[in-house]
Amino acid sequence: xxxxxxxxVRDILPDESWKWSYVINIAAKAMxxxxxxxVHLPIFEHTELFSRGVGETxxxxxxxxYTFEDKGGRSITLRPEAxxxxxxxxxxxxxxxxxxDAKLWCFGPMFRHERxxxxxxxxxxxxxxxxxxxxxAANDVEIIDLAAEIFRRLGLKNLEAVINSVGCPxxxxxxxxxxxxxxxxxxDKLCETCLDRLDRNPLRIxxxxxxxxxxxxxxxxxxxxxxxxxxxxHFEEVKRGLERLGIAYKINKRLVxxxxxxxxxxxxILSGDLGAQNAVCGGGRYDNLSDSIGGPHLPSVGFxxxxxxxxxxxxxxxxxxxxxxxxxxxVAALDNSARGEAQILTHKxxxxxxxxxCDTENKSFKSQLKAAGNAKFACIxxxxxxxxxxxxxxxxxxxxxxxxxxxxxxxYIKDKLK
Ligand code: ATP
Ligand code: MG
Numbered sequence: 001x002x003x004x005x006x007x008x009v010r011d012i013l014p015d016e017s018w019k020w021s022y023v024i025n026i027a028a029k030a031m032x033x034x035x036x037x038x039v040h041l042p043i044f045e046h047t048e049l050f051s052r053g054v055g056e057t058x059x060x061x062x063x064x065x066y067t068f069e070d071k072g073g074r075s076i077t078l079r080p081e082a083x084x085x086x087x088x089x090x091x092x093x094x095x096x097x098x099x100x101d102a103k104l105w106c107f108g109p110m111f112r113h114e115r116x117x118x119x120x121x122x123x124x125x126x127x128x129x130x131x132x133x134x135x136x137a138a139n140d141v142e143i144i145d146l147a148a149e150i151f152r153r154l155g156l157k158n159l160e161a162v163i164n165s166v167g168c169p170x171x172x173x174x175x176x177x178x179x180x181x182x183x184x185x186x187x188d189k190l191c192e193t194c195l196d197r198l199d200r201n202p203l204r205i206x207x208x209x210x211x212x213x214x215x216x217x218x219x220x221x222x223x224x225x226x227x228x229x230x231x232x233x234h235f236e237e238v239k240r241g242l243e244r245l246g247i248a249y250k251i252n253k254r255l256v257x258x259x260x261x262x263x264x265x266x267x268x269i270l271s272g273d274l275g276a277q278n279a280v281c282g283g284g285r286y287d288n289l290s291d292s293i294g295g296p297h298l299p300s301v302g303f304x305x306x307x308x309x310x311x312x313x314x315x316x317x318x319x320x321x322x323x324x325x326x327x328x329x330x331v332a333a334l335d336n337s338a339r340g341e342a343q344i345l346t347h348k349x350x351x352x353x354x355x356x357x358c359d360t361e362n363k364s365f366k367s368q369l370k371a372a373g374n375a376k377f378a379c380i381x382x383x384x385x386x387x388x389x390x391x392x393x394x395x396x397x398x399x400x401x402x403x404x405x406x407x408x409x410x411x412y413i414k415d416k417l418k
Contacts (some may be wrong), residue, residue, distance in 0.1 A: 010121060018324050022322045023154060023307060023314070024127065026150065026153050027305070028107075029153075030149050030150045031129055031146065034146045034149070036104060038106060039105070041086065044079065045076070046076065046077075047067050047075040047076060048075070049077075049293060052294075053084030053261060053292060054080070054081065055261060056260075057200045058259055060080045060259065064080055064114055066078040078111035079111065080110055080111055081128075082128035083261070083286065084293065086132070087293065091295040091296075096132050100133060101132060102131075102132045103130075103131050103132075104132065106127075107126070107307070108126070118275065118312070119274055119277030119306075119308065119312055124308045125307040128303075128305075129302055130301075131301050131302060132298055132300040133299070134299060135287070135299040136237075140234075140241075140284075141245065143301045144242060144247065144267055145242075146303075148247055150305065151280070151310075154314060155314075157317055158273055159271055159272070159280070160269070161269050162251070162252045162267060162268050163242075163250070163267045164223070164265075164267070165224070165231055165234070166223070166262050166266050166284070167227050167228070167263070168264060169263070169288065170230075171231055172226075175221070176203065179206075182220050183198055183202055183216070189216050190205065190216060191213055203256045204256065205217060205220075217254055222253055235265070261286040261289040264287070265284050265285040267282070267284055271313045274312065279306070279309070280305060280306055280309050280310050281303055282303065283301070284303075285301040325355065326375070327355045327356055327375045328355045328377065329349055329354055329355070329377045329379055330356070330371055330374070330375040331346045331349070331381065332358070332368040332369055332372055333358070333365070333381055334381060335382060337386075338381040338383065341381050341386050346358040352410045354414065354417070372394075373396060375396060376417065377394065378393075378394040380393075380401075390403045391405075391409050
């Protein structure tokens, strides 16, 4: 039987993985510049963390989670997103004790049982960045600026930041009622899912991608008319802050995001080059997530970038991923008597931090030289070189050769590779 990976997952192979390292390194540097520290968190958590933290009536919890019972009979879920785990970890480890804040980020796989298509997988990867324990609008501005900065550094073009306010538990119930009243007039136009959502989570209807529901949603009451003074002022401050930093944005009153825990600011960064799966980043404020998982009140704001999609866009836009790492030096043994010395020299080069390869399969000198074609230099070792304690160094770009003594070789190559 030929084994295949399950549907919706894929292998990130060497032709691609170096691009991933580039993207994650750029993002990591930007996040460090903004004061965020990396953490490594579990990939599975108690199911309850997500049902309570993300929300019972969300698509993620209702339809998309990989949930199973472990050998001890506990319900476990592969994380569909990272925010709930981040808050759980901060609470459990007292990172926000006595009113202090925590700026954390992580990278890793998330799991959602969705219909696989371009830019949508069942195992996908996020860079997730969270500022826990911060209430003011300046923090929302900072987090949107950071997300935008990552994309600036990666060179992505044709992006659009979209923002909205989804209110808070004080003003959302009022808006909810207004929405239910409105959508009840259009029951014949709504899809099955939206009809089902009508009483439970009418905000989610605003987010429906089906054209008929969208047309109805376009005419829905405006959330800005329902926002309480605090939420309204917060939203105004976010807009002013973004303008101060010169960050262009659009307002989309239908942007509600798929997770229940959002309060006040919600935002997405969309790419014009991704078709239907156009969000490369989604985030917002979630002042009540901690409360909902049994913790203290912990106002927070964060975002998650989809790395799979970022790479798709960068490839499509022909952007640079830096230089693909490859062996700088190939050590070739002229005959069998030199093979041992060739391996010793390769080891020395590697120990000095120079990427080096040599043949370990008894290949002919000719095929070794062919392999050396991928490197910048070939170090040729034969009986004469070994006797005279030298190496013949061949520059693969122009074919020129020089003889260098053993003890000068490493400094010489390091200098040439600068
Ligand atoms: P979408 O509307 O595309 O389903 P989402 O709102 O469910 O996105 P979030 O939960 O906000 O996505 O996750 C943040 C980011 O993670 C998204 O902007 C996207 O780039 C990426 N992402 C989400 N789901 C997937 C997936 N199934 N495959 C690949 N990337 C994904
Ligand atoms: Mg989704």
